[in-house]
Amino acid sequence: MSSDELMRRVIRLAEENVRAKLGGPFAAIVSKNGEIVAEGTNLVTSTNDPTAHAELVAIRRACVAISSFQLVGLELYTSCEPCPMCLGAIYWARPSAIYYGATHNDAAAAGFDDSFIYEQTRLPVTQRAIPMRQALSDEAQSPFAVWRNTAGTIPY
Amino acid sequence: MSSDELMRRVIRLAEENVRAKLGGPFAAIVSKNGEIVAEGTNLVTSTNDPTAHAELVAIRRACVAISSFQLVGLELYTSCEPCPMCLGAIYWARPSAIYYGATHNDAAAAGFDDSFIYEQTRLPVTQRAIPMRQALSDEAQSPFAVWRNTAGTIPY
Numbered sequence: 001m002s003s004d005e006l007m008r009r010v011i012r013l014a015e016e017n018v019r020a021k022l023g024g025p026f027a028a029i030v031s032k033n034g035e036i037v038a039e040g041t042n043l044v045t046s047t048n049d050p051t052a053h054a055e056l057v058a059i060r061r062a063c064v065a066i067s068s069f070q071l072v073g074l075e076l077y078t079s080c081e082p083c084p085m086c087l088g089a090i091y092w093a094r095p096s097a098i099y100y101g102a103t104h105n106d107a108a109a110a111g112f113d114d115s116f117i118y119e120q121t122r123l124p125v126t127q128r129a130i131p132m133r134q135a136l137s138d139e140a141q142s143p144f145a146v147w148r149n150t151a152g153t154i155p156y
Numbered sequence: 157m158s159s160d161e162l163m164r165r166v167i168r169l170a171e172e173n174v175r176a177k178l179g180g181p182f183a184a185i186v187s188k189n190g191e192i193v194a195e196g197t198n199l200v201t202s203t204n205d206p207t208a209h210a211e212l213v214a215i216r217r218a219c220v221a222i223s224s225f226q227l228v229g230l231e232l233y234t235s236c237e238p239c240p241m242c243l244g245a246i247y248w249a250r251p252s253a254i255y256y257g258a259t260h261n262d263a264a265a266a267g268f269d270d271s272f273i274y275e276q277t278r279l280p281v282t283q284r285a286i287p288m289r290q291a292l293s294d295e296a297q298s299p300f301a302v303w304r305n306t307a308g309t310i311p312y
Contacts, residue, residue, distance in 0.1 A: 044248075060207055092200075106297060120247060140236065143173075144258070144265070
């Protein structure tokens with residue numbers, strides 16, 4: 001499928017997701033050389049999973065499909081510009097390119113405003129709206145010591 | 157359990173996760189009034205899921221446990237300061253407070269450096285390391301139109 005064909009399909013999946021009452025108006029596809037590897041739609045409200053945004057669902061399914069926690073060489077198509085959570089997931093999964101349809105401003109106009117979250121990620125820990133408190137900072141080093149002293153761990 | 161007791165437990169879970177070869181040295185707990193609602197550890201490499209960071213796993217399990225896509229009134233304990241993906245997930249889930257042990261600098265010293273991802277989320281779309289290309293921006297508005305015209309949708 002061409003790039004435009006994949007984008008048209010992802011837009012149609014987003015529409016169908018709303019009609020099926022599965023969640024918000026968002027969909028994503030992971031593809032390789034124009035072939036679809038996995039598809040995902042927003043399933044937040046139907047599965048009680050606030051992390052089930054279309055991009056995360058598609059990334060998770062694609063990683064299962066190719067038995068890897070990396071999507072190097074694959075491309076992500078999403079009906080709308082990713083939110084900060086999804087952008088973070090994309091960077092951990094490392095696809096080679098992202099194609100998106102609508103912008104985050106379009107999403108905000110429809111009631112899905114992630115600009116607050118983008119702003120929060122830019123603030124120092126002490127200034128964020130959800131209080132963040134550090135505790136037992138010395139003891140919390142020990143998992144890293146275990147990591148360094150354990151043979152056969154897999155970096156990611 | 158007291159705040160320190162929950163933090164000690166989450167640190168121990170992070171250590172055990174490494175020894176069990178399930179993933180990175182990270183764990184998280186969602187609690188309500190000192191009671192544990194759900195626990196999660198990093199499962200990236202054992203499940204081929206780049207989104208299976210401890211916080212996301214704990215949030216997803218907690219939401220299943222309380223049958224809600226919101227964690228209002230609950231608290232999140234994490235062995236280490238959240239990465240951008242996890243911070244985004246936290247803001248979508250909306251717990252009332254976050255307690256963390258190690259800092260992202262501690263994690264970076266152990267080889268888990270998310271500062272690159274934080275930097276990327278702050279850059280304009282056109283300047284990011286993974287190329288982002290907009291396509292079919294007009295057609296991509298239609299899922300939002302379907303959303304507005306569909307009765308009984310659930311905002312989140």
